[in-house]
Amino acid sequence: MKKLFLMFMLSTPLAMATYGYRSEIVVSPTYVTQRKENGSKVGKYALGSGVKLSKETIASFGDGSEAVVGAGIGVSYNSLKVKGNGVKSNSGNLVSIPLYLIFGTGTDNGIYTKLSAGFAVRNGSVKWTDNNGGSGKIKARPLTGYAAFGIGVRKDRFSIGVSASTSTKAKRTYSSPTKHYRDNIMLSGASISLDFGYALKYE
Known part of the structure; x- marks a missing residue:
């Protein structure tokens, strides 16, 4: 995937020089909806709301085609906190840097759709204790897959849309006087973003 992404980043400017492009912030x-969890294993819904900043560049295939391809890189911040009966959690955070390819449709003026796929470098953790004398920790996996789908409207330099993206995998550990476990989980919760874009350059 890394080699594919680098090859695409090198080849994209050539396509843009021929068919036009859009470079957008x-x-x-x-x-993200956090839930209060009950039961012996908590932490799955620890992911909270946040913000993402991305730089995306797309190019059309030319000849009046609506199809576009491109690439993007971003950085995002989300809060992390475990909620549950008898649970006391500190405030953690998750920082992610996604790198991805973009496949979509839509011209500069009109409706657009886009599918993003790639990988993300992530760092973040959160700890908690409970009334059973136990303590736990969730730590994000350092490298995971990334995928998102978005739809919206573009008008000249501006765009607005909505998108949904995949969550992240994390390592969960827990220890109490009566129980010990370690496993891998997917942090859950519907991650919905409202996307505001401004094109630094477009043709």
Whole structure:
């Protein structure tokens, strides 16, 4: 995937020089619904809301085609906190740097769709204790897959849309006087973003 991404980044400027392109900064407030968890294993819904800043570049195939391809890189911040009965959690955070390819449709003026796929470098953790005398920790996996789908409207330099992206994998550990476990989980919760874009340059 890394080699594919680097090859694509090198080849994209050539395509843009021939068919035109759009280079855009996108600011995306992200909303995630956190849930209070019950039971012996908590932490799955620790991911909270945040914000993402992205730089995306797309190129059309030319000849009036609506199809576009491109690449993007971003950085995002999300809060982390474990909620549950008898649980006391500190406030953690998750920082992610996604790198991805973009496949979509839509011209500069009109409706667009885009599918993003790649990988993300992540760092973040959160700890908690409970009334059973136990303590736990969730730590994000350093490298995971990344995928997102978005739809919206572009008008000249500006765009607005909505997107949904995959969550992240994390390592969970827990220890109490009566129980010990370690496993891998997918942090859950619907991650929905409102995307505001501004094109630095477009043709």
